[in-house]
Amino acid sequence: MSMLHLILNGRPVDIDVPESRYLSEVLRNDLGLTGTKIGCNEAECGICTVLVNGTPIESCVFPAFKAQGATVETIESLSQDGELHPLQQAFLDHGAVQCGICTPGVIMTAKALLDEKGASLTDDEISVALKDTYCRCTGYQSVIRAIRQAAGQNVAPLLPNIQPAGDSIGRPHPNPQSRAKIMGRARYTDDYRFPGMLYARTKRAGVPHARIRSINTAAARNLPGVRAVLTHEDVPGHNRHGLVIDDWPVLCDDKVRYAGDAVAIVAADSDEVAAAALERIRVEYDELPVVSDAIAATKPDAPLVHEGRDNGNLLRHIKVDKGDIEAGFAAADAIVDQTYRTPATEHLFLEPECSIAVPGGYNPEDFGGTLDRNAARGETATHDKTTIYVGSQIPYQDRGQTAAALGVEPDAVRVVATLTGGGFGGKEDITGQIHTALLAEKTQRPVKMLYSRQESLLVHPKRHATVIRIRTGAKSDGTLTAVEATLYGDAGAYASLSEKVLTRATTHAAGPYDVPNVKVDCFAIYTNNAPSGAFRGFGVTQSCFAVESNMDMLAEKLGLDAAEIRRVNALDIGRATSTGQVLRESAGLNECIDMVDVGMRGKDFHWTWEEGNSRFAWGLAVAYKNTGLGGGAPDRAGAEVEVWRDGNDSIRAEVRTSSAEMGQGLPAVLAACVAEELGIPMDNVDVLLGDTDYCPDGGPTTASRQTFVSGNAARLAARKAAKKLANASSAQSVRARYDYDAPQTRALGTGGDMHFAFSFCAQAALVEIDMDTGEVHVRKVIAAHDVGRTINPLTLQGQIEGGIVMCIGYTLTEHYIQEQGKPWTDVMARYKMPSITHTPAITSHIVEHPTSGGPYGAKGVGELPSIPTSAAICNAIYRATGVRVRSLPVDQDELLRAIRTGADEIELAWGDLEPIPTIALGCER
């Protein structure tokens, strides 16, 4: 131990700490300043930025004693006497805060820039300074605007041009949690420190496919400071979990099926001891042949990932059948038949997974802590049952799955959802929830399990890699006559949500068009890769790339305009989807196409042109995405609203539901719905999310469903509460609960309404291609989204900008690369996430075709913006270069080679992939 002296946030601090500490550790662990966040711990993401002697540093790799005697500024120092720093205010005003995990780092990097450059700073300087400080949610545009405002420049928040539908509905309002986030007061799971808490780690398989011969934990157990080491033998209940099929071992017993499989777990007095204990666990394996390609996995001699199944590695065959496919193609004047590949990709939410479990009967006083008898949750509260703190997208399913593993009833477990530092679908599956609960109950101590970035990359489900063959036929006027498609989806080692995701890919494989004859077959296939699961877009991102690439090729073949061929076929009221659902309302696709088309064309329009060694071109694509679970699944959300009069006789309310906030802005939506019904200001509404002992079940936060279902539940609960309040005495508080059931849907294949609402959009992308290097830059995106009704224009703008930039990453840079079941992208430095340098100018138009069942007419928007961008970009690349990209991400190396050799297409994916077989379209298995 040595004495470290700092001038921290203006005050001298002397603290005795080990010389091996990093500054982030001293700030967070020793001094309790948890406003500084850790995203990667490898100096890549920049979210741990603090200022040392006025310059930005990454505190995760900064030895604390390097700051000996220095001034250190953290996010906590920015607001003075309750006054926000101009940057903090600007981030609020511009909605530049979503999940908030990166916000402290982004603001501190921006502060250094602002201090240096002052009022004159330019967009370019902002881009240079923030080049390696990442944000996964916002798409950076709002961040740039906010920094310019803070510099004193006259920059108004960019908001869609809509008429507000109410006093709260349609009005811009920062998300209720944003204020805490910009001040560094927001607490994510890793920011909690319970008295007596232990630290846990997981022994990972490391090998992608092997039979377990033995697991020896003796040496680990004997290490001083180790409190528990558990294997499958210590799971008292069901040793499997899974959101659809329970095929995923809590702790592996007979074999391991991917490199990230969990074999043993350790709880120890410190993270260092837990890590050392892992190295002492000996696991003997008999390695098995690995299958790491979905098509290879369908062959008769392929290694079986799960034995004893009737269909080998085929997890599910999903079909759409409509009309007469042969007759459809016979009627076509032109047919395009093309095969596409899309990669596995990583959510890269900037908060790695973290769970803390607190054992039943826990009292902080037993470990020297303080007890607050009024505290409902947190470090000062007693806990009467096993309680898991986790940033989760599905608290009630976490609860049920944990209870099953513990061998107890679901209500013997409580899940408290903490703030989530980004999810995007990647925090729906179980990660550390069950493991910490097992360890907490075993040791009777709180147990924290924080994944390292490397572990996060290794373990959680990815976006499905797919191979998609699609054949599209049309008449000479562009009218589609038939679409036939075959999709192979790499489900990875466990089922996760593969069936649901690939069902969505299948049902959306004809695009947002009225096509009379459709036949789609999709195969979800087990491999020894990381499991695949939910990821913003939920399978539609993949099929849209194929559908919309084919549409441009068809337009070219028929000599039609790209916008026109889409208008001719666009879904509209009275037209039918591929599953036979006839739309009766809320179908604004044509208006979206028109707005984007007008915005793109302007004066002196050209599809493509040259400037120096660059070629520019526009590309267009459209998309639709269901709101809600659909397919016959009951889609229910409960909410409770409590209303009371405060001391000033103002009406206040709290709305409670288990639905998850991961940065998308749900609390602002719920607060707006409740405020609107009660006729009170939004600031008078508090939102409590995700505590299963206090909040009704809002269902999973997935499928762009929460605005619709939880929004309705909150709205209708508030309406009930308002009636009760009218009859209550002035001193009383009233409560009302509403369990909202979304309109009944029908299962795939039974006809009728498979979904209760669809959102639509069109996007045009302007790309620049450097003809000397093959580099592709997206310079502009013009978008129009039909969202039914705008609840909050500020958070809506953020969803659209962030979604588009996420899809730019999907198109141009991102690829989760696995070689024979082992990830090559095993550190953040190898995964190409878009930075501020990738963000284009974005013009977002909002179209409002209200849906009658939605709250005030609203439908979902969380996923939609992230769907058509890939095809828009690749259609533009084709126009600029004559090269059709059939494989994502766009490989600049291959693109340049194709340009130079005069090739007209790129079909490439990493590794020695199976050649795509001549897939018998619509084959039966």
Added chain:
Amino acid sequence: MYQTNYHRPSNLAEAASLFSGADDAAYLSGGHTLIPTMKQRLAAPSDLIDISGLSDLKGIEAGSDSVTVGAATTHAEVAASDAVRGAIPALADLAGNIGDPHVRHRGTIGGSVANNDPAADYPSAVLALAATIHTDKRQIAADDYFAGLFETALEPGEIVTKITFKVPAEAGYGKFRNPASRYPMAGVFVARNADGSVRVAVTGAGDSGVFRWSEAESALSSSFSADALSGLPVDAGGLMSDLHASADYRANLIKVMAGRAVANMGGATIV
């Protein structure tokens, strides 16, 4: 961090003695390479000797035909130095475009040159400008210094103290960044001397680190223009090929970036 001793010596002699007295010591400067390596447990020094604050290693001196930069000078300091900008503006621009502000305020020229990452920017300037690397024991010419990936002529414990660059008639730098790491995937530093001779050094692309592109040197010595490079072959044989780019692609980038450097002498052209 696992158990490591951290030292901040006050002079070079103390640094050297700490180094020789430790089991397995490592010198620490900005730490952006060493510390992530330690976190991945690919390195586990018993002692970190932080030499970034040594006054012996600070400072920039400009003479009529040379510029000397102390090893502990940060990239930000080099970028902001009027002396460097006045003598070799491309060097100041190179420094100003390394990494992000976090890296530029902590990373040092000595740390970069001692580490010799095959994708670091500085080695290209050191080699193209025929610099001299001064250590606490000797002076090493740039042509004798770089010895492959992360390998240099430095002996264990030897400390780079300063680097002297020859001032060329003009210089330029073109770099193409890796979309993931943002390190150069090809960085080409071109220096034209008063006698008409030209040195061209390439970083980010070579299989064994920074190298001189002799064909370009001859071509540019005869005719100093981007056109002189257009017909030149770049041998992809000695180039890196990895998941980020093939050797052929890097070969093309070298030519393109060299051309852009030549077309924009007196600065850095960053893609």
